Amino acid sequence: MPTTQAIDRGVIEQIVRQVVLQQYAGEASGSEPTDEPKLMVSISARHCHLTDEQVETLFGPGHTLTPMKSLYQDGFFAAEETVMVVGPRRRMLPNVRVLGPTRSYGQVELAFTDAISLGIDVPVRASGKIEGTPGCVLVGPKGVVELEEGVIRAERHVHINFKDLGRFNLESGGRAKLRITSGTCSVVLEDLLVRADATSKLEVHIDTDEGNACHLDKATKVELYAQESPCSCHEQ
């Protein structure tokens, strides 16, 4: 396996960077804050999901993922394990984090910046919608897996509990938008897919391109709106 001292961002960049700020109760920015719900906005750095079988191929017979860091949604974790993702023409990303638990299919989630560096023309898809997407090669310490498909840019989305949908005037499967106030890098991210269920905590997932575009680390306010609602982007 080649070694490199170049841009090892899989190690350098944190797996998850997060901002949690008070979501204001009303639509106007001057409204009084309330106790709940807090709005967590998380940047997911590039990562992959594996099947049990793929874990054994890559890391050895009988191997199971070792949790390293719990994620905000209960039961999910960043694993100790990383893989090398190899694209066309042998370009590669050396240390891509595996997230757990395992799934019934393998999937690699990249930002566009990552995909450009790999030379993959990556489609924007909701997690799990991988039919017809590009494949890649995964290299682990004990073996290699060739994914026929599964390389995507994950569609920006919000995890939300059914009980919170009404508060934001959202519908499961619908769209939302997120305004992030941040120095001179404020943005409105539209088209967030609303993924509602009975157990999720309120959390927006964006990728490193989106999080870096708005310098999320320095954000001072985050606001979640239904897609068709006026937002505060003209209220200075």
Added chain:
Amino acid sequence: MPTTQAIDRGVIEQIVRQVVLQQYAGEASGSEPTDEPKLMVSISARHCHLTDEQVETLFGPGHTLTPMKSLYQDGFFAAEETVMVVGPRRRMLPNVRVLGPTRSYGQVELAFTDAISLGIDVPVRASGKIEGTPGCVLVGPKGVVELEEGVIRAERHVHINFKDLGRFNLESGGRAKLRITSGTCSVVLEDLLVRADATSKLEVHIDTDEGNACHLDKATKVELYAQESPCSCHEQ
């Protein structure tokens, strides 16, 4: 100089990626298009500006920059020359494009993703406002330059001719926002610095994080607004 087969995005990623779309005359999306002005939106990949003296230090006595590709603004160009940018702890970006013509100060413009990979906590600044910013080391084929300061994330901005300010209700030195409609990655980029003069062509400059966040290559509509104006982000 070390060689690398890893993530050589300075070569892989184009220097400039651009979308030029009709700017609608009115504020409403249903307005009739007019012939002018076209709105050019350009992604600037990471690059640097050098002084004449720095060019000679890096590339040899008497050396001057060789234009490779003209940029949209008259008189500016991407040069054949590239430098290695070395940050703290010897992390580096191997091929960072030099833009011309030369200036009275050296400056390195990075996206946050680039800065994170270098390990530099980079501030967001208007071009030229480099007082107190981090430095770096530039390595060329014939020599090395140590920049005491000058590493920035360039503040997103719009070049505009004085004669077009009124059309968009903008003021020189003020702020604008840009809505980019693009599949399920639409965004509103706020806080664009308005840089007006008598010679510029209408052009928004964003970086690779911002351009990749909205998948600019697939954009179907771009709209420029004064910062305090309602935009079309709630008109579906």
